[in-house]
Amino acid sequence: MSTPRDHIRNFSIVAHIDHGKSTLSDRLIQVTGTVTEREMKQQLLDNMDIERERGITIKAQTVRLKYTAKDGETYILNLIDTPGHVDFAYEVSRSLAACEGSLLVVDAAQGVEAQTLANVYQALDHDHEIVPVLNKIDLPAAEPDRIKEQIEEVIGLDASDAVMISAKTGIGIEEVLEAIVTRLPPPPEGERDKPLKAMLVDAWYDPYLGVVVMVRILDGELKKGMRVKMLQAGAVYGVDKVGVFAPKPTDVESLGPGEIGFLTASIKEVADALVGDTITTEKKGIETPLPGFRPAQPVVFCGLFPVDAADFEDLRSAIGKLRLNDASFSYEMETSAALGFGFRCGFLGLLHLEIIQERLTREFNLELITTAPSVIYNITLTNGEVLELHNPADMPDPVRIDNIAEPWITATIMTPDEHLGSVIKLCQDRRGIQKDLTYVGTRAMVVYELPLNEVVFDFYDRLKSISRGYASFDYQMGEYRTEDLVKMQILVNSEPVDALSILVHRSRAEMRGRAMCEKLKELIPQHMFQIPVQAAIGGKVIARETIRALRKDVTAKCYGGDATRKRKLLEKQKEGKKRMRQFGKVDIPQEAFIAALKMDDD
Amino acid sequence: MADMPAFGVYIHWPYCRRICPYCDFNVYKARGDDQALADAILADLHHWRQRLGPRPLTSLHFGGGTPSLLPPTTLAKMIDQVCALFPPLDNLEIGLEANPTDHQSLAEIRQAGIERLSLGLQALNDPDLKRLGRDHGVRQGLAALEDALVLFPRVSVDLITAREGQTPTQWHAELQDILRYDLDHLSVYGLTIEPGTAFARQQDRGDLIPPDDETASTLYDITVDTLRGAGFTHYEVSNFARHPAAQSRHNRLYWQSDDWLGLGPGAHGRLTLDGQRLATETHLQPKPYVEAVSTTGTGSKPPDPLSDTDQALEALIMGLRLDEGVEAARLHALAIDPKTLRQLAEEGLVDGDLFTLGRGRGLGDSRLGGRLRLTGRGRRLLDHVLLRLTA
Numbered sequence: 001m002s003t004p005r006d007h008i009r010n011f012s013i014v015a016h017i018d019h020g021k022s023t024l025s026d027r028l029i030q031v032t033g034t035v036t037e038r039e040m041k042q043q044l045l046d047n048m049d050i051e052r053e054r055g056i057t058i059k060a061q062t063v064r065l066k067y068t069a070k071d072g073e074t075y076i077l078n079l080i081d082t083p084g085h086v087d088f089a090y091e092v093s094r095s096l097a098a099c100e101g102s103l104l105v106v107d108a109a110q111g112v113e114a115q116t117l118a119n120v121y122q123a124l125d126h127d128h129e130i131v132p133v134l135n136k137i138d139l140p141a142a143e144p145d146r147i148k149e150q151i152e153e154v155i156g157l158d159a160s161d162a163v164m165i166s167a168k169t170g171i172g173i174e175e176v177l178e179a180i181v182t183r184l185p186p187p188p189e190g191e192r193d194k195p196l197k198a199m200l201v202d203a204w205y206d207p208y209l210g211v212v213v214m215v216r217i218l219d220g221e222l223k224k225g226m227r228v229k230m231l232q233a234g235a236v237y238g239v240d241k242v243g244v245f246a247p248k249p250t251d252v253e254s255l256g257p258g259e260i261g262f263l264t265a266s267i268k269e270v271a272d273a274l275v276g277d278t279i280t281t282e283k284k285g286i287e288t289p290l291p292g293f294r295p296a297q298p299v300v301f302c303g304l305f306p307v308d309a310a311d312f313e314d315l316r317s318a319i320g321k322l323r324l325n326d327a328s329f330s331y332e333m334e335t336s337a338a339l340g341f342g343f344r345c346g347f348l349g350l351l352h353l354e355i356i357q358e359r360l361t362r363e364f365n366l367e368l369i370t371t372a373p374s375v376i377y378n379i380t381l382t383n384g385e386v387l388e389l390h391n392p393a394d395m396p397d398p399v400r401i402d403n404i405a406e407p408w409i410t411a412t413i414m415t416p417d418e419h420l421g422s423v424i425k426l427c428q429d430r431r432g433i434q435k436d437l438t439y440v441g442t443r444a445m446v447v448y449e450l451p452l453n454e455v456v457f458d459f460y461d462r463l464k465s466i467s468r469g470y471a472s473f474d475y476q477m478g479e480y481r482t483e484d485l486v487k488m489q490i491l492v493n494s495e496p497v498d499a500l501s502i503l504v505h506r507s508r509a510e511m512r513g514r515a516m517c518e519k520l521k522e523l524i525p526q527h528m529f530q531i532p533v534q535a536a537i538g539g540k541v542i543a544r545e546t547i548r549a550l551r552k553d554v555t556a557k558c559y560g561g562d563a564t565r566k567r568k569l570l571e572k573q574k575e576g577k578k579r580m581r582q583f584g585k586v587d588i589p590q591e592a593f594i595a596a597l598k599m600d601d602d
Numbered sequence: 603m604a605d606m607p608a609f610g611v612y613i614h615w616p617y618c619r620r621i622c623p624y625c626d627f628n629v630y631k632a633r634g635d636d637q638a639l640a641d642a643i644l645a646d647l648h649h650w651r652q653r654l655g656p657r658p659l660t661s662l663h664f665g666g667g668t669p670s671l672l673p674p675t676t677l678a679k680m681i682d683q684v685c686a687l688f689p690p691l692d693n694l695e696i697g698l699e700a701n702p703t704d705h706q707s708l709a710e711i712r713q714a715g716i717e718r719l720s721l722g723l724q725a726l727n728d729p730d731l732k733r734l735g736r737d738h739g740v741r742q743g744l745a746a747l748e749d750a751l752v753l754f755p756r757v758s759v760d761l762i763t764a765r766e767g768q769t770p771t772q773w774h775a776e777l778q779d780i781l782r783y784d785l786d787h788l789s790v791y792g793l794t795i796e797p798g799t800a801f802a803r804q805q806d807r808g809d810l811i812p813p814d815d816e817t818a819s820t821l822y823d824i825t826v827d828t829l830r831g832a833g834f835t836h837y838e839v840s841n842f843a844r845h846p847a848a849q850s851r852h853n854r855l856y857w858q859s860d861d862w863l864g865l866g867p868g869a870h871g872r873l874t875l876d877g878q879r880l881a882t883e884t885h886l887q888p889k890p891y892v893e894a895v896s897t898t899g900t901g902s903k904p905p906d907p908l909s910d911t912d913q914a915l916e917a918l919i920m921g922l923r924l925d926e927g928v929e930a931a932r933l934h935a936l937a938i939d940p941k942t943l944r945q946l947a948e949e950g951l952v953d954g955d956l957f958t959l960g961r962g963r964g965l966g967d968s969r970l971g972g973r974l975r976l977t978g979r980g981r982r983l984l985d986h987v988l989l990r991l992t993a
Contacts, residue, residue, distance in 0.1 A: 095811060527817075528986070551819035554984040556792040556840050558923060559665075560612055560856045561628075561870040563916050564881055570919065570988055577993040 001452040003076045006186045008258045010216070011080045012095055014120050015105035016113035016472065020135040023167035024105060024176070025063070025081055031173045032077070032245060039493030059481070062201075062214055062260055063247040069181045071275045077180055080201070082119075087349025089122075089476070090294055091202065091328075093275045096122055097292060098201045098216035098260060101129040101184030103176065104157070108134040108142035108164075110442070113151050113470035114414045118154055132162040138169055146441070154440050190257025196220035196228065199290055201260070204323040209249065211267040215279060216260050218290075219232045223254040224312040226498075227282040228265070231289040232274050235488070236491035237265035237283050252545055271327035298346025299407065299477065300456055301354055301390040303334050303499065304360070305342030307579055307590055312341045318364035319343055320355060320431040329356055334391070338499045338583045339369055339593075344391055350456060369581070369590045371499045372597050375452045378405040378480055392501040395487045398538060404503070407452045410435070412445065413463065415471035420444045422466040430454035431505060432512040449478065453503065458598050488513055488542075489580060490596070491534040493583045499593050513543035516596050523592040526550035605771040606897025607874055609654075610661035610695075610852050612682050613643060614689065614866030615669040619703070623735040623800035624762075624793060628868035628886055631665050639888050640676045641862035642895040643865050644683055646884075649900040650863050651687040657861070659688040661852035663694040664716075670700035674710035681715040692883060695851040698908050699760075702738040702746035708753055710938075718756040718850070721747055721791065726776040730765050735800070747783060756848060759788035763825060764818040765793055766810055773887035777828045790825050791840050792818060815847045822982060839981055857924050859917045859932070867891040867901070872908075879913055910935040918974075918991065922984055927953070938991055943974075951980030951987050 015021040047538040065077040081243055082095040096102070096125045102123040106112060123130060132151055134144050148159040150188075163179050165172030190197075206212045215222065224237045244261040255261045267273055276293040280286045306315045319331050330346040347353040354372060360366050377389040380402045389395060389404075411432075415423045417439075427434070427448045436447035450459075455475070463471050488509050490500035500520075504512050513535025522532045530546040558566060579588040617632035648972040662684050664672070672680075674840035681696060698711060711719070723743045725731045731739060738746075750757045758782060780788070795801050795812060803812035813821065826836055835844040838857060843849040855862050864871035868891075884901040885891040891901040906986060908916070911913060914935040921928025946952040953975045980987055 069855055311629075528951075528983070548815070550814060550983060550986060552792075552822055552982050553986040554792075554839055558792050558839070558920065559853060560862055560864060560872075561868070562918060563856065563859075563872070564870060564883070567912060567915050567918050570915065570992060573989050576993045577989060 003256075003257045003259065005189065005256075007073060007075050008078070008187055009101065009180050009184050010078045010080065010099040010185055010187060010258070010260055011101045011103060011180055012082050012099045012123070013103045013105055014082075014116065014123050014130075016107070016110075016116045018103050019107040019110070019116070019391075020167045021081070021105055024133070024135065024140070024173075025079060026167070027167050027170060027173045027245060028065060028077075028079065028177065029063060030066045031170075031177065034063065034065050036223040039415060062245050064244045067177050067181065070178060071181075075181050075206075076259075077177070083485060087352045089118075089435060090296070090348075091275055093122060093126075093292065094199070094201055096126045096128065097276075098199060099126075099128065100187055101131070101180070103133050103180070104151070104392075104441075105133045105135050106147055106151060108137045108144045108147050109139050110416075111147050112154050112440070114412045114445075117154065117412060117414075118474040118476070120157075129184050131156060131176075131183050132192045133156060133172075133176060133340075134162050134164050135167055137164045138166040138171060146456065148529075150440055154445075165420070170424060187258030190217070190219045192221055192256055194219040196222060196279065197286050197290075198279040199273060200230065200273060200279055202275055203267075203270050203327075205270050206249075209264050211264065211270055211273055212249070213265070213267065213273050213279075214260070215255070215263055215264050217255050217257050217294070219257055219286075220281070221254050221256050222261075222263060222279075224251075228279050229278065229282045229285055230274070231278040231287075232293055232295075233272060233277055233302050233326050235272060237267060240264045242264060255420040262500065267414070270325055273325070273327070275327075283475060296348070296374075298328070298330050298348060299452065300347045300349055300373050302347075302353060303336060303339065303342050303344055303369075303391070304331075304371040305336065305339040305359070305369040305371070307367035307369055309340045314364065315343070315360070315366055315368075318360050318366060319345070321364075322359060326356070328352070336371075336393070336499050338497050338581055339371070340586070341583075342369075346390065350460065367579075367592040369499075369593055371593055373456045373501055374503070375407050375456055375487070377503060379403075380405075389503075392487055392503050393498040395501075395503070398487070403482045405482045406503075407480055407486060408449055408478040409452050409455060410478050411448045411450050411455065411473060411475040411476040413448065413471055413473050414440075414443055414445045415443055415467050417442045419467040420446070421473060423463065423471055426459070426462055426466060431508070450475075451481075451483070451505070452477075486537045489536050490516060491532070491536055491541075492520070492524070492588065493531045493584050493586050494534075496536075497583055497588070499598060502597070506537075509537055510542050517543045517545040519596045519598070520592060521545040521547055523595055524586065524588055526553075527586060529585070606657070608660045608858070609657040609688070609861045609863075610659065610713070610856060611647070611688065611863045611865065612852070612869055613662070613667060613669070613680060614864065614869040615664060615672055616667040616867050617671055618666065619671070620735070620737060621702075621800075623804070625794070626799050626807045627667070630888065632668075632671055633951050636672075637676075638892050639866070640672070640680070642892040642901060644680065645895050645899070646865050646901045647680075647683060647687065647863075650865075650873075651897075654863070654873065657688055659685070659690045659694055660860075661697065661855060663695070663852040664698040666699060669698050670704035670707060670711060674707065674714045677711065677716070678714035684690070695852070697850065697852055700746075700750075702743040705742065705746040705749065712753045717754060718758070719750050719754045720758045720760055720850075721750055722760045723747065723780070724762045725761060725765065726761075726779050727756065727772070730768070732768065733796035734762060744783075751784060756787070757785065758789060758848075758850070759783075759785055760789045760791070762791050762793050763821050764813050766812055768813060768817075768821060770820050770824055774824050774828060777825065781828075781832050786844040787863055788829060788848070789796065790829075790842065790843045791820060791841055819982070826978070828865065832989070835925065836978070839879055839923045839984065851935045851992055855922075857920045859913070859920055865901070871902075873905070878907045881908055881912075882906075915992065916917075919988060921974055922974070922981070925975070927973045930972045930974050933974060936992060942990055946980070946987060946990060950977055951983060953980075 058244045061081045063079050065581040067077055068074045080095045082092045104120055151157055151159040163175045198215045198217045201214040203213045224242050229236045241264040243249050273382040278289040303455050306312050328348050331343045334342050379387040381400050382402045390577045432450045436444050484506040485503050486506050488502055488504050517533045517535055532547045533545045534541045535543040579590050616628055616630050618629050696716050698716045699720045701722050726737050726740055795805050829842045833927055834844055861873050867888045868886040869884050873880045882905045884900045885894050895901045914933050917928050917932040
């Protein structure tokens with residue numbers, strides 16, 4: 001039977017990467033006896049290898065904890081583990097919408113980071129009750145009093161009752177559970193007799209169960225055998241199973257108001273289950289969908305091509321399989337003169353791009369060439385028509401273009417004081433506009449407006465490197481702004497290489513062109529002939545380098561002992577040559593397509 | 603046995619008085635306790651004689667290291683034993699690599715039975731010799747050369763070019779200096795900075811700046827033009843001889859992918875045995891080599907049989923270094939694309955005759971009986987050509 005409303009607590013954990021969210025989740029599961037010691041795997045909630053390695057959560061997950069509190073009552077605690085990264089901001093917002101409270105976990109040595117801020121503000125936007133938790137208090141570097149002050153100062157949250165814990169050693173876990181019961185509110189009064197009103201929190205593909213949909217019930221009851229309707233998707237399904245995660249999927253009779261659980265319903269693809277959709281009964285259901293729904297919107301695009309052209313079909317099938325479980329990325333076939341057949345893929349952000357790329361490489365054993373990431377440009381033609389441009393190679397003839405608009409973001413960067421100068425220079429170099437600069441102790445917080453196009457590629461890497469890894473970064477999408485953008489082409493041996501075309505601000509074109517030509521000069525091996533490498537806008541060359549013809553390339557000494565060595569070297573070189581793409585008469589190494597764009601000199 | 607390849611013996615003497623900063627060979631500082639190693643080499647020789655039978659001997663070569671550090675009596679004993687076990691052919695070559703600092707031993711070396719001496723002069727100006735870490739000067743080097751020319755029937759000189767700061771004018775003058783001597787053979791090596799050497803570390807630190815590609819190429823051109831002008835044939839990438847008999851018959855075994863037995867620490871060999879072609883390699887360091895000989899009878903690790911492709915690849919890599927190139931029939935397993943050949947011929951890298959002969963049927967068609975050889979320009983770009991032929 002469904003649990004009484006006031007014995008339910010739905011909560012999520014807000015934290016920066018590495019501040020101990022997963023370890024705390026594991027502890028909560030363990031201490032409540034939800035799984036036995038033996039079943040306890042390290043970081044149970046982060047299922048994917050990549051998630052575990054990177055210490056991030058990609059898919060929202062939930063677990064139902066049964067906790068007998070000091071008041072003698074038994075409570076059901078639903079923990080929704082939310083993705084911690086800005087790329088998944090919408091998914092985070094839906095997970096938060098499914099809860100009434102959050103634990104704000106802050107590392108007692110490192111303090112508040114940019115990501116902590118972004119997520120805690122979101123939680124506050126959802127009217128969450130928030131319990132601050134200071135983790136890693138057992139570390140010698142821990143300064144709980146200073147961090148409490150910081151939380152109060154930066155976030156404006158009363159931290160005097162912060163729970164002090166060490167998730168690693170188990171200190172304070174009971175106190176966290178008590179705080180959840182006593183300080184977080186139960187779900188609001190829902191009406192069991194009203195028609196079903198539930199939110200689709202997340203969905204994923206399970207090899208045994210098919211598409212599994214995580215739901216939060218607001219009104220009514222969800223039961224096996226019901227016919228339900230998804231309002232946004234406009235689809236109707238018969239419910240096959242209703243259950244909860246304990247943490248293994250466990251069937252239950254029904255789910256009532258305030259409860260979180262799952263349903264399965266012979267849904268074919270994850271893409272059919274839209275995060276944030278409203279679920280109701282097929283007949284006599286509600287008609288107004290829940291607020292806050294937004295279809296998945298890729299913001300970053302890039303081309304993915306197999307290194308070996310013969311692997312194209314394998315790539316197609318691998319992308320298809322990944323898409324089954326991740327509806328938020330899009331793909332369509334792309335043909336490049338330089339790279340052959342591949343796919344133009346859209347992602348929620350850079351991390352998402354990297355994750356997909358890594359999964360294709362790792363899980364499907366594919367070697368990929370990734371082209372320069374691009375944002376979506378809005379191009380207004382002289383005839384008034386507006387186009388969305390995902391790929392610089394598709395840019396219309398400039399004479400037909402009236403204007404080009406690009407997306408901007410608002411970036412929040414927190415950095416130790418000593419790196420502030422470098423951080424500001426980086427933002428200025430990337431056409432940033434400073435909006436705010438404040439200090440929290442020795443940490444500075446700057447807010448910049450930046451064109452996404454300047455951030456999308458190596459901004460994060462550069463930021464990490466100039467701050468020795470200490471700066472943290474988060475962003476929110478902003479508006480489109482019309483800018484003086486031009487398409488810059490790279491010509492190798494007088495032929496344009498489509499995969500190296502980029503859209504760039506006119507004021508930055510010459511600098512970028514020069515940098516790219518210099519890079520390519522290093523990356524493209526010498527050939528038998530001289531190779532000009534040029535950057536051009538329209539027909540006008542703005543930068544040029546020349547790769548000189550190879551005049552001499554011979555091993556001076558080759559005697560008895562060298563036969564084996566030389567043979568092995570040649571075999572290695574042959575492998576290297578396979579990784580090159582022939583463009584006209586010129587071989588271009590695959591890494592050049594990405595490396596050429598890196599700006600390490602600013 | 604009818605088609606057995608020519609056969610030679612290589613003996614590696616790994617000790618040097620000092621280690622040159624450009625050298626990446628298997629070398630150790632001489633310590634004087636070398637009798638055990640010499641004995642082990644002889645035991646290893648007997649071991650292989652058992653397996654190979656009395657193969658007729660084309661050459662015996664002492665390399666290193668510095669084999670001129672071998673006591674002459676030991677040297678004589680080794681030569682005698684090899685010639686007793688493998689019947690020498692009429693024009694048997696017995697060669698040794700020597701340093702000018704061993705000037706005083708040259709007469710004894712000759713007496714021990716060496717008939718061809720390669721003298722490591724390396725440079726003919728003192729500052730460069732010092733920079734190369736050599737412990738001899740120009741005067742000492744030339745004095746050794748003069749005596750060697752009197753003592754030995756055949757003498758070759760080793761020189762190093764593409765040195766740091768070397769100008770075409772200086773190099774041309776040095777070549778003129780050496781050409782004043784009555785030499786029939788010269789080996790001229792472009793300085794290569796090998797990983798792990800002192801020069802590589804200097805280069806990493808910015809303390810050594812080798813000539814750029816253009817200069818190195820110009821220096822190579824000067825070498826080839828000057829020596830050809832003086833009547834030498836450019837018979838291998840880095841080797842020049844006035845007439846065929848002056849060529850190194852031992853090194854030709856390598857370049858023709860014939861057979862050779864490699865003895866001593868870290869020596870490689872190629873041996874045709876029971877219809878298989880084996881790649882052999884001995885233990886790298888003197889001590890494990892000696893131990894392996896005493897426990898297993900040989901200093902060799904278990905040999906690797908070479909596949910048809912490996913053999914063809916080696917025939918190509920080594921054979922294209924020679925002026926006359928390599929027999930097309932030996933390259934069959936590589937299935938070289940006729941299109942690539944045609945393109946290389948059009949670019950003036952591969953000799954055009956074979957291209958005409960091939961008519962798109964591809965290399966290695968035994969009916970053609972042709973040879974794949976490179977033009978002068980092609981040989982200068984050999985590594986590039988190899989990659990195109992095989993990739």
